[in-house]
Amino acid sequence: MFSNHNGVLLSILCLCAISCTEVFGFSSVISVRNGGQWGKWQFPEHCPNGWIAFGFALKVEANQGTGDDTALNGIRLFCKASAVSTESHIIESESGLWGTWTSTQWCRNGFLKAFLLKVQHPQGNGDDTAANDIKFICSDGTVLAGHGQVWGEWGDQSGTCVKGISGIQTKVQSPQGDGDETALNDVRFFCR
Structure with missing residues (x-):
C-alpha cells in the first residue's frame, strides 16, 4: 500500500524526468541491438546546448597480424550550431587505448541522424574485437562509412534522431593486461 509520501515522491521523479530531458536538450536515445557484450557504459558527452553533430572521426587500431586486435576504439562527434557555422566542438565518450584517429567525415547537406554498427560475435578461444566499424546516415540520406576494420557483421540501422544527434555514450572494456x-x-x- 502506498502512502501519500510515496505518491508525492513518484510525482516529483516523473516531473524531474520530463524537465531533465528539456534541460539537457535531448528527447530520446538511439541504439542498435548488435553491440558487443564486454565493458561498461561510460559517462555521456553532449554537444553544447542547441548544437548537433555534423561529422565524426574514429579511433581504429590497425590489423595486428598474429597479435591481439581491438579494431574500433573510439568515436568523436563534431558538433556545430548550424550547417554553415565554421566553429565546431568535439565530443567523445570514453575511448580505448589503441589506434589512431581517422580524418573527419562531414555530412555535406545535413546532419548525423542514425547509424549502423559492425560487430564481431564472440570468438570463444579466438581473438575478440567486438565493435569494428560504424556507418552514419545523414539527414539528406547520404551514408558516411567509417574506416574501421573488416571483422564482424553489420547490424540493423538504429532509430532516427529527427532533429539530429547531440550526444554520445560508449561501452568500453577496460584494459585486460x-x-x-x-x-x-x-x-x-x-537526440536533440
Whole structure:
C-alpha cells in the first residue's frame, strides 16, 4: 500500500524526468541491438546546448597480424550550431587505448541522424574485437562509412534522431593486461 509520501515522491521523479530531458536538450536515445557484450557504459558527452553533430572521426587500431586486435576504439562527434557555422566542438565518450584517429567525415547537406554498427560475435578461444566499424546516415540520406576494420557483421540501422544527434555514450572494456582486449563494444547516441 502506498502512502501519500510515496505518491508525492513518484510525482516529483516523473516531473524531474520530463524537465531533465528539456534541460539537457535531448528527447530520446538511439541504439542498435548488435553491440558487443564486454565493458561498461561510460559517462555521456553532449554537444553544447542547441548544437548537433555534423561529422565524426574514429579511433581504429590497425590489423595486428598474429597479435591481439581491438579494431574500433573510439568515436568523436563534431558538433556545430548550424550547417554553415565554421566553429565546431568535439565530443567523445570514453575511448580505448589503441589506434589512431581517422580524418573527419562531414555530412555535406545535413546532419548525423542514425547509424549502423559492425560487430564481431564472440570468438570463444579466438581473438575478440567486438565493435569494428560504424556507418552514419545523414539527414539528406547520404551514408558516411567509417574506416574501421573488416571483422564482424553489420547490424540493423538504429532509430532516427529527427532533429539530429547531440550526444554520445560508449561501452568500453577496460584494459585486460594479458587478456584478450576488445576496447569499444557498443555505442548509443542522444537526440536533440
